[in-house]
Amino acid sequence: MKRRLTATPGPSPSKQPRQDPVSCESCRKKKLKCDRNIPCGSCTTRKLHCTFGSHGTLPTSHSVKQGSQTAERPPLNNKAVSRPQQQAPHAEAQSSNRDDPLVTADWLETIVMGHRVPSAIPAPLRDELSQHSRVAVSQQNPSSGTLHFLFGSGRRASSESPASIQLPLFLPSRAEAMALFHFYFDHLDYQYHIIIPSRTKRDIEVIYDRSPGDELNLQHVALLFAIIATALFYQLLSTDPARLAEASGCEAAFLAGAALIQSDYIACPSIEGLQATMIIGHHLSIATLNPAVSSLFLHGSLISQAKSLGLHLVDSPVSKRNPNGGDRTTIELKRRLWWDLASYDWLLGFLSGPQEWTYTISPQQMNVKRPWNIEDEDIEKSEMELPLSQPTCMSYTLHRLRLAEVCREIVDSTASDHLQGVEIPYDRILSLDRKLHDAYAGIPSFFRFDQSSQRKFASLYRERPSIAWQRAFIQQGYHSRLCRLHRQYFVRGARDPRYSYSHVVSLQSARKVLEVKRIMDEEEPLFVPNSSLFWAVMHHVFMAAVILLIDVCFNWDDILAEKRKEEVLAACRMLSRAQQSSSVAREGVNAMMGILRKHWKQERRPHDLQSDPTATGRHDQSFEQVPQTRISLSKDAQTEVPGIDFSASDFGQIPLEDLWSEILDSSGDVGLGTPDWMDLLNELTNATAPPE
Template identity: 35%
Template structure:
């Protein structure tokens, strides 16, 4: 960044790769604003949102400039990686994220990063010399791409069940577990074991979590392709891997009371550790919930799958609990989980699992407590719509998918037509209900942004409001819950499986 400003001060044009990185950093800064920062800069939410869009569009324009192609370099690779990560979690640009990721892969191959630590490459560095800062950054960039790819393969959506990066097709060491200040051009001054917290600790935990996702996809290729029934012992074996991974996490990333107390001073010195701890477990329990979901309902009546039922519910409850903890920790690290649509996607999925379970077990001892958690989660989703038009679209689409599916199972009353809500007035009409997954939102514009407008006309049948996802108050959520509990038990296991597969905030983007 200093080099970029120095170039401009001297009247020179900075390299396009440097500008790409700088504007990506600016966009990231605008995305993680806090009320204190707004006050300090004397600006508003609208102001920082506009700044984010301006910086992001500028970075995209640099990346896509037809006459000034971004040349392969470590700076270019990092700049594209930052931009792709930001756009994945914000409004619009859906297809561009995949294009940026693929471009990162191609550039990495051009730079021979996939062969970074072969014997030949290491010998060349020894003879010719190298900048070890550049080497370490390349390792970080590579493993960040790999981890994202493997996590994506077990996160739902159309990408699930396949990954791009093959372990046998690369020879890249993991980066050093050390802080940035201890890396110089001549080498890493000091490296620490994983039991010692550093700025890279969460990076290693993320890579390890992604390896578990890869193991799941490798072990369950047939079930992902719906070609044959999976051996349940395989599911239990994969679950055991997840449990062992959580047991083996460094103490400062564990959630038990003793470990949290033991790491209190560490979190005081490194506030981001507390946020990372919650985020790591949020990701792991989301995958555990997904691993056991196919056997969750059957586990209610079939003792063979009882463990999956218990585990799925336990992990779903944990996801909602961790989402609440994110709000408590967010102030200290300047992050707002409600701005990241993938967090809200996982919350919706977990809440739906719990809602489904309560509808099948309405008299369970903790049914009322679960209902409260579900309603609280949906209200959190409703409030999060203020942060993002794109998130609002996802919430609307998923709730309408849910309610239209339930609508299809409800017995139709002869002669009873659908009703339509128009500006709060009910009218009789013969209009058909919304189809599965059909959204009442409308899209305006295209290309670099998406504007979502709530539909003014929404189909309703026998009191089942398919459009009640807009600005629900407590009474509205209670009504939604009543409709859900009344109709949900009529769905059989295959119907529930189909519904959960359709639940997706964005079918083109689904990664943690």
Template identity: 50%
Template sequence: MKRAVVPSDVVEGTRKRVRRQEPVSCETCRRKKLKCNRQQPCSSCVTRRLACIYGSSEGSHRTERESEQYSQSPPIELGNPSKRQDAFNSLPSQAPDSQPLRYNRESQMTADWLETIHMGDRVPTATPKSLRDELDELRNNEKSFPSDTLLPISGRSWTASQENPATISLLSYLPKEHEAIALFRYYTDFIDYMYHIIFPKKVEQQIHGVYRAIERKHPPDLNHMALLFSIAASSLYLQLSIESSIYAGICSREFSFLTGAALIQSYYSVNPTISGIQAATIIVHHASNMSCHPSVSALFSQGALVSQAKNLKLHCTDSPRYRDLKGISSVDAVELETRRRLWWDIASYDWFLGFLSGPQEWTYMVNPEHMKVELPLNVDDGMVDGSNRLSRPSSSPTDMSFFLERLKLGIVCREVIDATSYEHLKGLEVSYDKILKLDNKFRQALSEIPEFFRLDPTSRRRFASLYQKRPTLAWQRCLLQQGYFSRLCRLHRHYFIRGAREPVFSYSHIVCLQSARKVLAIKRIMDEDEPRFNPPSSVVWSVMHHVFMAAVILLLDVCFNWDDILAEKRKEEVLEACRMLSNAQQSSSLVKEGINAMMGVLQKHWQHGRLTTATGQQTQSLLQLNTEAVSLREPPHPALSSPETVPNSSTIKQDMPTDFPSNATGVDELQLEDIWSEMLDNSGNFAIEDTDWTGLLSELTNATLPYG
């Protein structure tokens, strides 16, 4: 056999390395084995909204350059808006010609799988028109961005949601460390007390851990990044809602998207973690998840929370089998309590949703017979350690007092569903005896709440010093009481009008009126008593939702009893509630949108209320004028309390302008009281049927209902 001829460029048995030909297809097409049209960018990358990279030398050094660029960014001074703005603009951004961040080959393969298989039908091929319109408005708006916000974002192009969540460079959108801590402090001071599903000290350590990993040029924990992004989304949403609904919505949407992107890149769907579930739960409770990008919105639904909690075996936390598998002596006390808090928060939220109008009404997903989880300890966070496993009595105020009392209310709501779901789903009328028994359950639970959560003058004076020392307790007592009376009113509202006509149901009529007046009285306590709500209660949408529903109950009573001897006094009650709503409209742009969303429902029913007189026709014209003058596009996420606070975008006309006209300041507030005054003056001409007003109350709840 003829020996192969050795090329002349072989020296001492070593072949000379021949330079490899540069690839003609982009890296993404070569990796995915797709046909590349070799344009810049190619059509395949444009369709998938990916960075189109030619050549292979650039990508390998991206992570290192990104970390160096981040660490060399100048510090941002929160006290100086101009300096912090310039510094923030210098943070690294996702350049159009950069390659997505990859930590290792395994994460790259998993991200590709998520994109092509799991997320394929959810990743859109173009930016949603609503986001394009809002971003254009943000860029063209002459009004400067609020200067006292925690995170300076003016002038920065927030377009994270245009990218693929499985491949987006998360470090490019990470705030500076001291900014992240400032957002975290705002969350713990003004938001966390609503649900308290975290241990602040531990979460703060996790946030610092993210930045220590970046300094060492190590990949940070993606679940901890998701938790950081969720806290940023909720903090900015609340703070910016006082300034502008546009900015609040965009910031919340972008950080919610980054939260979902971090969860996707951490394989959260197949490998959930405690931090990941905390991040998703915070978005569900506190951020504007109604406008979340479709590629991540599925992560923030109530069904997803329940499913992931079960995947993590939260419902088996205290079962003997789980303890044997994990070894109860080796379980960290903080982790154990976190698991219990998360599970009971998810379960109670599920039961609250079941007692609200909407698609989930009269049903729930968490069956108490299919779980074994002890209640969280009634102790302060600092007292949770391996040596202390004893819970303090409910009469002792702790960080967990409100959590546990709210859970008791959720259990009562679940019992209402169990007792009445058959009749409601079958279209049968619930017997009045059953309503009275359920009323007793609410009364019993309400009578058992600790004294420091009561609102009678004696208790308020007795615990005044405690409220000054722990102001969150003063706020929590109001939220708890509002929650009880609003749901007690809901229990009886089917018999509300019948109770004014038929003596056998008179108790329900009295309870609804008493509950509505209690809700309004509690709002006055929030506004007048010390310590004051911070932020003010008027910017908390759940509070104003309760006020609006109470005002409608009183309005309906005037309409159906317009010739009552106390009609004038009742009209003044309604107008006082209307003034609360008007003041709230001036306090928060997002609350303003929520009020107008509910006003749209009320106007629709009133316009169809068969107003037959000439005065009634004038009222209808005024209502129509107000509808044209005061328009909205997206309602706020209440996110700060009860589930009924989240707006339903299906009730809002998508072709209306986003914000109110600049010259409308004082017009919509003035017309709000004018409209209610006209409705009261013409209450005798209101010819709505019984079945219509029950539909009105349901639609008012649906106007701000979460699908999560």
């Protein structure tokens, strides 16, 4: 609660006529937005004497105290940071009713589905929500020191104009910046290796080593804020409240976008600016960001930015004749950035969503050599790359690229049939299956899970845990695509010997996806941050569990039915553990459970099954009329489907295993036809499509 402080006692506030304060004299002169506190946040940050004309000034002792809090920011993970005094119990009771809409709005903004639709929370409500975020930040220990540069001034950066915000005021201390950089490099960079650490570290140090009169390189500042946004987001995902991660990531991402806007990045792009936009585009949900900057981080915008830099022509004759093309490290970095965008583009084409069955980057419209399989520090020294059988920092990127190329070939081969509603011939499915298996066979031993490989490379995994983590990602990537390729013939394969291969491959791949997740959770080196924090991992796990669930329901009278039910429940328990450790997994699983139960309740037709034994193989035409799931903005946030009454909050109150047990127990009454369960799988994939 804000309190107005005055230099001398005055009449009772109840007797004073209400007069809205104006901006302080310093903010008026500098044409800055004043928060109208006494002293205001701008003057506090700049250590200026804050005067409000007739309102007087703050006593000197208080000004010094406020200034001392921002003069020297506490270092990262400083456990000695003091906490503000807690609010009195009666004050909390008075404000509880007022906070209900804030809780609801925050839930809507931070749910994992938020990246699929733009946020529509009114600005006044957002401002009030940001105050709650700042309170949450100040109560975190030891993270309060880390976040002080974002929230410590008492104002929200994203409430200002990105074109005029004073970016140096929000820079963290050097120690904080380097600690967040090292967290990003150690625990996140291995997924998309699009920076050269020594080069990026040098750019960050230049920011802090500059003389007072030197001009900031704003695109280097943008890269720093992009790294900060991603590192903070994953550092804080497991904290309570979970909205702290979202608020911190969004604020830092806004500052990165503001730096790009102020540097006129679109007209004058740079490698560092593109790295900044790609880091945020890969790791954060775009639609939850401030609309003033979010368009910079869209996938289509990233490709346009890369083309503006000429990355699609790095190895063309024209580029080679350009004397300003850059040194060898710069050229290799350009290749890495371009192929990362191409891989992401082609992987998206074989994933449900608005981009399904299409891609933007055509191999015929580029001239870029593949990145070398080489360590960063050897780019300038070596004249040739290492064989793919030897692990480097680029091994995962190159094998992910191979998977992406196969996904592009699948899109080329099947897009026309899908878009015209024609069933893909089975022999073509088998041909594409061979391509996936051939690519999978090319995975080196250090990316495999067989016992001999694990023993052989145990020391490598201890020295470079990122190699072990990449091994899990590449394995999940291949097996989840095999499940997706064969899903059209999966159920038919259980009854028709002509398609039995699809049934077998789908089950094998689903089980391997679940086994990989178990290894992520139980075997060394353990993921840091936990693998459950990555929704791409949990999305694959949920889809694999649903494949096993569908198989049980279509073969409920099988002699091994009980064993298969236990297998499904074991996968369900894996999801439950992830829900307990990760807000991302909790929100994502709850959202997918809403879709699953909607379809399941609709498809349980006991009367139809009794009257027509062939109903299990027929498409239910009434399914087309089922409205989409709605979320009401009430405190209980109930999910409603016509004819069915269940609450979205049930997923957090009823153990997940009980919900799946209910589905398994009623599996004999399920009447899913092939088009229906295909709709179910497509909607599950489309609603929560993960980044790759």
